Amino acid sequence: xxxxxxxxxxxxxxxxxxxxxxxxxxxxxxxxxxxxxxxxxxxxxxxxxxxxxxxxxxxxxxxxxxxxxxxxxxxxxxxxxxxxxxxxxxxxxxxxxxxxxxxxxxxxxxx
Numbered sequence: 001x002x003x004x005x006x007x008x009x010x011x012x013x014x015x016x017x018x019x020x021x022x023x024x025x026x027x028x029x030x031x032x033x034x035x036x037x038x039x040x041x042x043x044x045x046x047x048x049x050x051x052x053x054x055x056x057x058x059x060x061x062x063x064x065x066x067x068x069x070x071x072x073x074x075x076x077x078x079x080x081x082x083x084x085x086x087x088x089x090x091x092x093x094x095x096x097x098x099x100x101x102x103x104x105x106x107x108x109x110x111x
Contacts, residue, residue, distance in 0.1 A: 007094065009101065015066055015077060021048075022086060039081055046068065048064065
């Protein structure tokens with residue numbers, strides 16, 4: 001039963017991580033080339049710093065809980081920068097991580 005890709009459930013679970021920890025230099029270069037100051041400004045103003053084992057806000061000490069570009073729309077989670085989302089998001093496949101509720105389905109299919 002291998003082969004058929006799983007469709008995204010738009011549950012947002014894979015987005016409940018901080019995008020700035022995973023965005024690559026190529027993403028920042030692309031956003032600069034696209035003049036996406038809206039994206040760059042959000043990232044810059046979060047003032048996140050590495051605190052040994054996680055990112056925290058240098059301003060509040062809080063731990064970021066989700067991607068700042070994630071929003072809820074009629075019970076589904078959506079990306080406000082989908083067309084230019086980071087490479088890590090573009091390459092993510094539903095079920096490829098234990099974060100995804102479809103992880104066990106994908107694992108069963110690969111057997």
